Amino acid sequence: MKIDLEHRQSAHCESGVTSSLLWEASKGKITEPLAFGIGAGLFYAYIPFISINNGPAIAFRTMPGWIFGRTCRSLDIPVIRKKFSSREKAETYLMEQLNAGQPVGCQVGVYYLSYFPKEYRFHFNAHNLIVYGKEGDNYLISDPIMETPTTLTSYELERVRFAKGALAPKGQVYYTKYNGEITDGRIREAIKSGIKRNVFNMLSIPGPFAGVKGIRFTGNKIKGWRDKLGLEKAKLYLAQLVRMQEEIGTGGGGFRYIYAAFLQQAHAYLPQDELLEISKLFTLAGDKWRTAAVHAAGIYKGRIGSQADFDTMGNYLLEIAELEREAFIALKNIKWLT
Amino acid sequence: MKKENVPQDLSALAKITKEVCYATDESGQYVTQLSSGWDVKISALDAAWQDIDGRVAQARQQVIDGKASPILFFMEYRLMDIKLLAQYTGFWQWQIKRHLKPDVFNELSEKKLTLYAEAFNVSIADLKTLTVHEN
Numbered sequence: 193m194k195i196d197l198e199h200r201q202s203a204h205c206e207s208g209v210t211s212s213l214l215w216e217a218s219k220g221k222i223t224e225p226l227a228f229g230i231g232a233g234l235f236y237a238y239i240p241f242i243s244i245n246n247g248p249a250i251a252f253r254t255m256p257g258w259i260f261g262r263t264c265r266s267l268d269i270p271v272i273r274k275k276f277s278s279r280e281k282a283e284t285y286l287m288e289q290l291n292a293g294q295p296v297g298c299q300v301g302v303y304y305l306s307y308f309p310k311e312y313r314f315h316f317n318a319h320n321l322i323v324y325g326k327e328g329d330n331y332l333i334s335d336p337i338m339e340t341p342t343t344l345t346s347y348e349l350e351r352v353r354f355a356k357g358a359l360a361p362k363g364q365v366y367y368t369k370y371n372g373e374i375t376d377g378r379i380r381e382a383i384k385s386g387i388k389r390n391v392f393n394m395l396s397i398p399g400p401f402a403g404v405k406g407i408r409f410t411g412n413k414i415k416g417w418r419d420k421l422g423l424e425k426a427k428l429y430l431a432q433l434v435r436m437q438e439e440i441g442t443g444g445g446g447f448r449y450i451y452a453a454f455l456q457q458a459h460a461y462l463p464q465d466e467l468l469e470i471s472k473l474f475t476l477a478g479d480k481w482r483t484a485a486v487h488a489a490g491i492y493k494g495r496i497g498s499q500a501d502f503d504t505m506g507n508y509l510l511e512i513a514e515l516e517r518e519a520f521i522a523l524k525n526i527k528w529l530t
Numbered sequence: 531m532k533k534e535n536v537p538q539d540l541s542a543l544a545k546i547t548k549e550v551c552y553a554t555d556e557s558g559q560y561v562t563q564l565s566s567g568w569d570v571k572i573s574a575l576d577a578a579w580q581d582i583d584g585r586v587a588q589a590r591q592q593v594i595d596g597k598a599s600p601i602l603f604f605m606e607y608r609l610m611d612i613k614l615l616a617q618y619t620g621f622w623q624w625q626i627k628r629h630l631k632p633d634v635f636n637e638l639s640e641k642k643l644t645l646y647a648e649a650f651n652v653s654i655a656d657l658k659t660l661t662v663h664e665n
Binding site: 201202203225245246247303304307308309310311312314315337338339340356357360427428431432434435438439440441443444445449450452453456457471472475478479482485486488489492493 | 531536542543545546547548549550551552553554558559560562564565568569570571573574575577578579581608609610613614617618651
């Protein structure tokens with residue numbers, strides 16, 4: 193059994209799944225950048241007391257699951273989301289939905305994802321994909337990271353749906369049943385509320401670890417890594433920062449380019465030229481994140497590694513923090529005409 | 531980033547899929563462009579794996595020297611820590627710490643070994659002999 197679903201490759205898994213699941217209802221209007229922006233996907237957080245793979249936990253995007261939830265809620269679309277304690281019940285429920293012709297979003301762990309190359313398999317549990325059918329023992333999978341649709345055996349799918357560890361998916365499935373129309377007016381309001389929420393997340397979240405303050409915090413921290421951790425460990429930390437920023441599913445530049453694309457697309461609904469100007473600031477921010485990554489690579493490849501090089505690296509982040517602060521203040525100050 | 535600057539270095543992922551990147555075209559408009567990888571990320575991932583390989587080798591040596599049980603080796607090999615292993619096996623963390631001692635490990639029941647073998651996705655025989663089959 194196979195549900196009619198067009199596989200769409202995207203840069204980021206959750207905004208891609210969101211866009212695909214809403215594709216028909218929105219007649220293709222909810223593109224990946226729109227889903228990312230309406231879902232207020234852009235974020236930054238440095239979580240000092242959690243370590244992932246023996247390195248710092250750094251996030252460039254919002255909490256897993258929130259992009260889909262916020263996008264649907266902003267568009268007034270009901271969200272159905274379920275977690276399971278029993279593997280049998282999880283599979284039965286999935287089959288029921290598929291039999292009813294409903295493609296379903298799943299949160300999975302990537303460690304045992306058989307079609308991923310081994311080098312990319314870590315215990316990361318917030319990957320998203322769509323299940324849209326079953327043939328024999330194979331589930332038909334539309335993984336937004338992949339160019340083409342793929343499959344997982346029922347055993348393989350169960351294993352990744354019940355991966356353990358931080359953000360354990362617990363067989364989580366989510367989808368939406370919506371056959372009404374998504375009007376341009378509704379999209380306009382959703383864009384505005386998405387921007388507002390993102391402004392809050394980056395400028396006003398309390399504490400020093402999140403938003404633009406978090407970027408600044410990390411910048412200052414990096415300057416001390418060489419002394420505090422020793423060169424070898426400091427190198428690994430920088431490599432980890434770059435991986436969080438650039439590895440599969442970011443669209444490059446730590447999601448800043450997707451956000452810049454979102455502002456351009458938002459301009460089609462809200463034709464105010466500030467949006468285009470601010471979009472350029474996010475392009476600049478993305479470029480700067482990448483320049484910083486090139487510098488970091490110089491350090492973790494061992495080409496450079498003096499304290500001055502770490503200071504330069506830290507200063508890049510301070511510059512980025514300032515740039516993103518300006519960009520979000522500009523977004524905050526937009527007077528909407530409609 | 532401009533479309534023509536989207537890097538095309540050959541990463542391990544490129545054998546399986548290219549990645550979507552957002553970049554600007556001649557008129558500054560955002561479009562998507564496929565990338566086969568970027569040297570900067572490839573080397574970041576390499577750095578992480580070098581570190582892991584080092585830890586796996588060290589764990590193997592500790593097992594061979596009789597200072598740790600095979601659980602340590604497979605834990606490093608499967609990129610797990612004690613907390614994660616506890617969640618996969620259902621043991622308490624203090625139990626796993628005990629099982630890391632070779633003497634305690636050698637006395638483990640078949641049932642307990644099965645739990646470890648399943649968590650590491652190996653057979654019990656391979657678990658005991660540090661045998662790794664790629665999968």
